Amino acid sequence: MLSVRPKVAELAFHVFSRSLHPELYTLQQRRKYERNDYELQVDITNCGHVLTWKGAGMLVCEVATSAHQPLPKRRCLLSRPLKGSRTERVECRGNVTYKTHFQLEPVEPDMFWMVQEQLGSDQTEGLLHRFDASGRMALGAISYVNVETRQKSVLVQAIHTFPDDYAIVKVETVIAIDDQ
Template sequence: MLSVRPKVAELAFHVFSRSLHPELYALHQRRRVERTDYEVQVDITNCGHVVTWRGAGMTICEVATSAQQPLPKRRCLLSRPLKGSRTERAECRGGVQYKTHFQLEPVSPDMFWMVQQQLGTGQTEGLLHRFDASGRMALGALSYVNVETRRKSVLIQAIHTFPDDYAIVKVESLFSIGDNAK
């Protein structure tokens, strides 16, 4: 299956209070982590990522994808174009807190290739997927997602590169339970 990126102008960021059916996106990498108080599943998809967090009787699903991707409307907490820089948060029942900061950063070609090389050649503990080249550029895009777990929280850091546009998407999200989540 060909796995190239959409254009950065077509990107969107969504948060749901429900999980998404896996047939809605093309999966390239998956990691699942279970802790005593929560579980999290991280998927690298054809357009970005899907993070599904479950704990304290809540489900929160974060999706970075194409704006053209058909997604449900029901139980959508947040829907924004993935442009510029933005910080969002949600307080949910059961003491569940969700915080995210996402940004689309256009960079110079030199900076782009430096980031691309560092992500693609470094030893990583997170998930890494190399996409096929689009034809315009010799190298394909990369997606990297790092997962840091604590007893009551998980920090997700995602980086997605877009070679055709010399752009990098960065997302940092924190899912936590209780006021003193550590």
């Protein structure tokens, strides 16, 4: 199966208070993390990523995907085009705080290939997927997701490259259970 990226102009960012059915996206890589107070599933998909966090009686699902991807409307906490640079915060029940910063960054070809090469080098931690070349470029896109878990919080950093557009998507998300 060919696994290439959509165009960057077609990207969207969503956060739900529900899980997504796995048939809604094409899974490339998956890793699960478990702590005493929460669990996190990280999926690299054909378009970006899906994070599903469960803890403190709350479920938070972050999706970076194509704007054309059919997604549910119910229990959507946040829906934005993935353009420019943006910071968002959502206070959830169960004293759960969701914070994210995402940006779409067009870069010069030299800088793009340097980042692409660094990401593609053997990573010892995190989740990495190399996509097939689109035909226009010799190398395919790369998705890299790094997760740092703490007792009551998790930091997720995702980087997705788009060779056809010389663009990089960076997402940094923190989900925390606040003691009160």
